[in-house]
Amino acid sequence: MDSAVLLLNGDGANGEGQRDEIVGLIRQFVGxxxxxxxxxxxxGASAVEGGDDFFRGAPDVPSGTAARPNxxxxxxxxxxxxxxxxxxxxxxxxxxxxxxxxxxLERHVRDAQAQVERAQRSVAEATEQLTQAQxxxxxxxxxxxxxxxxxxxxxxxxxxxRRDWPER
Numbered sequence: 001m002d003s004a005v006l007l008l009n010g011d012g013a014n015g016e017g018q019r020d021e022i023v024g025l026i027r028q029f030v031g032x033x034x035x036x037x038x039x040x041x042x043x044g045a046s047a048v049e050g051g052d053d054f055f056r057g058a059p060d061v062p063s064g065t066a067a068r069p070n071x072x073x074x075x076x077x078x079x080x081x082x083x084x085x086x087x088x089x090x091x092x093x094x095x096x097x098x099x100x101x102x103x104x105l106e107r108h109v110r111d112a113q114a115q116v117e118r119a120q121r122s123v124a125e126a127t128e129q130l131t132q133a134q135x136x137x138x139x140x141x142x143x144x145x146x147x148x149x150x151x152x153x154x155x156x157x158x159x160x161x162r163r164d165w166p167e168r
Contacts, residue, residue: 004022008015015022094102 005015005019
């Protein structure tokens, strides 16, 4: 992408101004699944939608075939050179799948936190209702005890009256 910006700047175009469009085209191309032409540097104007603006003068990639650079087939009589494979460079950042997983985990954490907050509010409401109910119980117990005392006094007065005035 940086190379494309430099190349456009070198040709007198505004490469920096087109950086977002270049990134979008590269993502669109990579998203198509056939990345061989992009990887080996042979991308035609018709390879991606909107590519005509960035790939002027580039040959079209034949459809149905992966583009390959112009390399002569190896001569059977010559021994093949041994090419040591270099390990791929370490990843620059998390992969798209890792970023998607991170977003999913962050969403899960936010949802769980929201559920905890709702549960805390529910507990606070239930505690307040319990406190109010306990006050009602205490008030009604006080009334009950007062009435039980009143009944006990009335029974004591009746018993005293019956002692003083026995029935015949």
